[in-house]
Amino acid sequence: MTNLIETPVLERTLQAALRAGGDFAEVFGEDRRGSSGRFDDGRVEELTSGRSRGAGIRVVRGDTTGFAHTADLSATGLVEAAEAAAAAARTGGGGVREIALEARPSTPYEPEIAPESVPKARKVELLRVADAAARGEGGAIRSVTASFADSRRRIVVANSDGLLTGDEQVRTRFGVQTVAAGDTGMQTGYEAPGRTLGFEFFDQFDVEEIARKSARRAITMLDAQPAPSGSLTVVLAKGAGSVLFHEACGHGLEADLVQRAASVFEGKRGEQVASPLVTLVDQGAYAREWGTFAIDDEGHPAQRNVLIENGVLNDYMWDYLRARKEGRASSGNGRRESYQVLPMVRMTNTYLEPGTTDPDDIVRDTEHGIYCVQLGGGQVDTATGDFVFGITEAYMIEHGKITHPIRAAQLIGNGPEILHRIDVVGNDFDTWTGMCGKNGQSVPVSSGQPTLRVTGITVGGTAA
Amino acid sequence: MTAVDLLELARSVAGSAQPGEQIEAYAARTRETDIEVFRGEVESLSVAGVSGVGIRVVTDHRQGFAWAGTFDADVVAETLAEARDNASFAEPDEWSGLATAADAASVPVARLDLWREDFLSVSTDEKVRFAIDLDARVSNADPRIREVESTSYGDGLVESAIASSEGVEASVRRTVCSASSSALAEADGQTQSGFGFSLGRSFTELDADFIVSMATERVLRLLGARPLKSRRLPVVLDPLVTAQFLGVLAAAFNGESMLKGRSLFLDRVGEAVAAPFVQLGDDPTDAAMPGATMHDSEGVPCRRNALVTDGVLQGFLHNSATARRAGTRTTGSATRAGYTSTPGVGVRALSLKPGTRSFDEIVASMPDALYVQSVSGLHSGTNPISGDFSVGAEGLVVRDGALAEPVREVTVASTLPRMLLDVSEIGSDLTTLGGSTAGVTLVVSEMTMSGA
Numbered sequence: 063m064t065n066l067i068e069t070p071v072l073e074r075t076l077q078a079a080l081r082a083g084g085d086f087a088e089v090f091g092e093d094r095r096g097s098s099g100r101f102d103d104g105r106v107e108e109l110t111s112g113r114s115r116g117a118g119i120r121v122v123r124g125d126t127t128g129f130a131h132t133a134d135l136s137a138t139g140l141v142e143a144a145e146a147a148a149a150a151a152r153t154g155g156g157g158v159r160e161i162a163l164e165a166r167p168s169t170p171y172e173p174e175i176a177p178e179s180v181p182k183a184r185k186v187e188l189l190r191v192a193d194a195a196a197r198g199e200g201g202a203i204r205s206v207t208a209s210f211a212d213s214r215r216r217i218v219v220a221n222s223d224g225l226l227t228g229d230e231q232v233r234t235r236f237g238v239q240t241v242a243a244g245d246t247g248m249q250t251g252y253e254a255p256g257r258t259l260g261f262e263f264f265d266q267f268d269v270e271e272i273a274r275k276s277a278r279r280a281i282t283m284l285d286a287q288p289a290p291s292g293s294l295t296v297v298l299a300k301g302a303g304s305v306l307f308h309e310a311c312g313h314g315l316e317a318d319l320v321q322r323a324a325s326v327f328e329g330k331r332g333e334q335v336a337s338p339l340v341t342l343v344d345q346g347a348y349a350r351e352w353g354t355f356a357i358d359d360e361g362h363p364a365q366r367n368v369l370i371e372n373g374v375l376n377d378y379m380w381d382y383l384r385a386r387k388e389g390r391a392s393s394g395n396g397r398r399e400s401y402q403v404l405p406m407v408r409m410t411n412t413y414l415e416p417g418t419t420d421p422d423d424i425v426r427d428t429e430h431g432i433y434c435v436q437l438g439g440g441q442v443d444t445a446t447g448d449f450v451f452g453i454t455e456a457y458m459i460e461h462g463k464i465t466h467p468i469r470a471a472q473l474i475g476n477g478p479e480i481l482h483r484i485d486v487v488g489n490d491f492d493t494w495t496g497m498c499g500k501n502g503q504s505v506p507v508s509s510g511q512p513t514l515r516v517t518g519i520t521v522g523g524t525a526a
Numbered sequence: 527m528t529a530v531d532l533l534e535l536a537r538s539v540a541g542s543a544q545p546g547e548q549i550e551a552y553a554a555r556t557r558e559t560d561i562e563v564f565r566g567e568v569e570s571l572s573v574a575g576v577s578g579v580g581i582r583v584v585t586d587h588r589q590g591f592a593w594a595g596t597f598d599a600d601v602v603a604e605t606l607a608e609a610r611d612n613a614s615f616a617e618p619d620e621w622s623g624l625a626t627a628a629d630a631a632s633v634p635v636a637r638l639d640l641w642r643e644d645f646l647s648v649s650t651d652e653k654v655r656f657a658i659d660l661d662a663r664v665s666n667a668d669p670r671i672r673e674v675e676s677t678s679y680g681d682g683l684v685e686s687a688i689a690s691s692e693g694v695e696a697s698v699r700r701t702v703c704s705a706s707s708s709a710l711a712e713a714d715g716q717t718q719s720g721f722g723f724s725l726g727r728s729f730t731e732l733d734a735d736f737i738v739s740m741a742t743e744r745v746l747r748l749l750g751a752r753p754l755k756s757r758r759l760p761v762v763l764d765p766l767v768t769a770q771f772l773g774v775l776a777a778a779f780n781g782e783s784m785l786k787g788r789s790l791f792l793d794r795v796g797e798a799v800a801a802p803f804v805q806l807g808d809d810p811t812d813a814a815m816p817g818a819t820m821h822d823s824e825g826v827p828c829r830r831n832a833l834v835t836d837g838v839l840q841g842f843l844h845n846s847a848t849a850r851r852a853g854t855r856t857t858g859s860a861t862r863a864g865y866t867s868t869p870g871v872g873v874r875a876l877s878l879k880p881g882t883r884s885f886d887e888i889v890a891s892m893p894d895a896l897y898v899q900s901v902s903g904l905h906s907g908t909n910p911i912s913g914d915f916s917v918g919a920e921g922l923v924v925r926d927g928a929l930a931e932p933v934r935e936v937t938v939a940s941t942l943p944r945m946l947l948d949v950s951e952i953g954s955d956l957t958t959l960g961g962s963t964a965g966v967t968l969v970v971s972e973m974t975m976s977g978a
Contacts, residue, residue: 099615102786103785103786105616105617105618105619106615106616106617107589107616107619108589108590108591108612108616108868109590109591109612109613109615109616110591110592110593110612110867110868111591111592111593111605111608111609111612112592112593112594112866113593113594113595113601113605114578114594114595114596115595115596116595125567125569126567126568126569126570126571127569127570127571128570128571128572129570129571129572129573129574130572130573130574131574133576133577133595133596146573150571150572150573150650151571182611182612182615183615186615204787205786205787205788241787241788241911243787247911247912247913248788248911248912249909249911249912250909250911289916291756291937291974291976292756292976292978293978322564322673322675322676323672323673323710324673324675324710402574402576403572404570404572438906438907439903439905439906440903440906441902441903441906441918443719443902445675445710445717445719446716446717446718446719448902448918448934448935450902450903450906450907450917450918450937451903451906452903452906452907452908452916469909469912469914471916472903472906472907472916472917472918472937472939474903474918474935474936474937474976475935476935520753520935520937520976520977520978521976522916522917522918522936522937522939522976523916523939523976
């Protein structure tokens with residue numbers, strides 16, 4: 063348990079928050095430290111260290127939430143913020159409510175090697191090694207940007223239901239961006255895995271391999287031909303397409319959007335919303351993936367939530383407020399970027415479970431289509447399910463064989479529609495690391511998926 | 527703490543520089559109100575301030591940086607020590623370093639009034655009433671509007687100060703207000719969304735009527751949208767879409783990207799990169815632009831920078847370090863994402879010089895085109911280095927000089943360099959959306975549309 067704020071101070075703050083008559087009050091304390099470095103243009107450009115600590119306090123009354131935050135963690139600072147939050151909730155008047163916090167232990171993931179124990183020189187060395195490895199892929203590589211980032215985030219959550227808990231999250235990420243130049247202009251490659259691990263991350267990931275992957279991607283794309291346009295069969299390689307399901311389906315399964323009637327999945331529990339081959343899970347405690355934690359930012363333990371089971375919509379994802387409205391428990395999906403903002407329903411590690419088909423057979427059985435190895439960013443309109451996605455590495459499939467690379471294409475379609483068009487699912491699996499943005503808040507997430515095939519997605523290429 | 531106090535704090539940090547050491551401190555403080563309304567009630571009301579300091583240390587051409595989200599004296603001292611330590615691990619770069627006193631005196635400081643005293647006198651209750659009323663008006667504007675997805679009010683005051691051991695000092699304070707509403711409309715089982723917004727420096731400058739009419743018009747005209755068959759055709763971009771494209775294009779004018787060989791416009795200064803009537807510039811001293819300010823993020827005065835004149839590329843934007851490396855002077859274009867980052871290079875108020883005809887006049891002159899009301903996936907769908915792009919689009923067919931049936935689920939594609947050369951008309955309707963770019967109606971003579 064973290065002792066960022068003393069228990070009696072938390073109790074006093076919650077009492078102050080409820081004095082004016084709120085239904086619920088919460089103190090979220092956070093202490094975050096991190097370091098990052100960037101190697102660009104052949105040298106270590108910069109090392110950065112940052113730290114912030116503070117507390118966000120919310121007071122809920124009826125359907126209205128008041129919120130205030132402070133960087134002053136003294137009893138006076140916290141009580142002032144609590145009073146501001148209570149005023150913002152526009153409460154009437156109320157009596158004094160005693161709050162006795164009961165500590166609930168959580169089991170934070172302890173890193174084997176604390177990032178702050180590793181000499182800066184060692185981290186800088188990794189950047190240099192990555193730069194050399196990327197450049198080793200050939201003269202077409204014109205520039206390399208390698209970066210690392212590690213962070214330690216301690217949180218404490220106390221609320222008027224008597225909950226008191228905390229967590230400590232250590233994350234490490236390493237990325238390499240490359241630019242290759244050739245007769246057809248310039249192309250880029252990007253590779254950036256991240257995990258909820260300390261410096262032992264580098265036992266699992268070889269920075270040279272990360273760099274080489276990035277460089278090969280940029281070089282491969284130099285020979286890419288313009289992508290075709292129109293509705294095509296798309297094979298998504300393991301891991302590669304998982305972000306598409308995160309965007310195109312995951313967001314629509316967030317209970318805040320469902321309750322706002324801004325989701326195509328509203329009112330569809332128990333219905334067949336996908337091919338029977340599809341089982342979609344969100345799991346906050348999944349391995350030590352990038353989106354992993356012991357408790358969410360409202361103090362609820364991470365759990366395994368089956369969203370779609372064999373094609374049938376099983377459940378949405380919930381935070382405290384949305385769950386309360388529905389008279390049920392949170393699913394551990396209440397997350398926030400920092401103490402300065404309110405929590406909302408967010409994904410953690412979202413993945414499609416593997417099937418039974420050999421991935422090689424999936425390609426072999428595809429007469430004509432495209433094979434996507436990496437997607438870029440994407441966007442979805444949750445109300446309609448319509449999405450667009452940039453492809454950063456893809457190839458044509460012709461007569462069951464992967465042929466030439468293609469570039470400059472977007473996938474465009476509708477989330478629920480493609481879920482029905484998944485006709486074969488592979489027995490392999492891989493994950494993707496990312497930052498998920500929603501209402502201006504960015505949180506670490508991962509997604510995962512086996513190789514699978516969708517019988518029709520509109521590909522917007524330039525070879526019309 | 528006022529802007530003046532922030533300058534004091536920055537000065538005291540910068541004043542601790544030892545011989546052979548350069549120190550820059552950037553201190554910032556914001557105070558924001560955010561109100562979210564849903565179904566006629568306040569869903570959340572947040573009142574919050576953020577403050578912190580970012581410290582840059584340069585020793586022997588090595589740069590280190592550290593930041594902290596507090597003004598606590600002990601933490602600020604630790605942050606300075608950490609920045610010094612970080613500098614010792616960076617590698618020497620002969621061009622690195624802070625802006626000089628000469629940079630800060632390179633042009634006169636623009637006198638801009640970005641602060642509204644009445645901003646402080648508006649009560650939270652008034653703001654709440656405004657947001658609830660706006661939500662109701664959008665909701666009741668038309669029976670086909672099924673739901674207002676969200677109505678928001680937000681305002682903030684920003685104060686910041688920079689001081690360095692090189693004799694640079696600057697401070698600025700600004701107020702901003704905005705409101706927006708996003709409507710969902712439904713017909714024949716199809717849902718569409720459209721939004722309206724208004725910006726100002728104070729509450730009294732917001733225009734609720736405009737938000738209601740904009741959100742309503744934009745959502746209703748998309749009802750019944752369908753994909754079109756793939757083909758090449760002229761495209762009319764909505765001012766908001768043009769502003770988004772300029773946001774992507776901005777990277778091409780970035781002096782740092784140019785020096786690292788990553789700009790689309792590498793080695794093209796003096797060449798025609800756009801249609802001959804295209805004038806493009808970045809002018810942070812235009813107080814009408816949301817991103818307007820007097821000083822850049824290194825404390826150098828801002829000024830208007832012409833980027834494309836009569837279709838010809840004029841040059842790149844620089845901060846002091848990229849300028850030194852390029853053998854030129856800073857253009858006052860240092861930008862930073864608050865106190866947590868070091869200065870990079872960026873635009874603050876990028877815009878095309880408007881033409882003479884309105885959107886309606888332009889549409890009336892077009893026999894066959896696609897009007898693009900909004901795009902999606904612009905950042906993921908654009909390769910900023912090659913300039914290739916393919917983005918999702920929705921809008922309306924333009925037929926025989928009039929807006930006709932709505933279109934969805936298509937993509938439009940071209941390359942940024944091609945698109946600039948293919949500009950065939952610029953509208954008169956300069957519009958800003960709160961970011962660092964402004965848009966106008968833009969006609970591009972040909973793009974590839976991919977549809978059904």
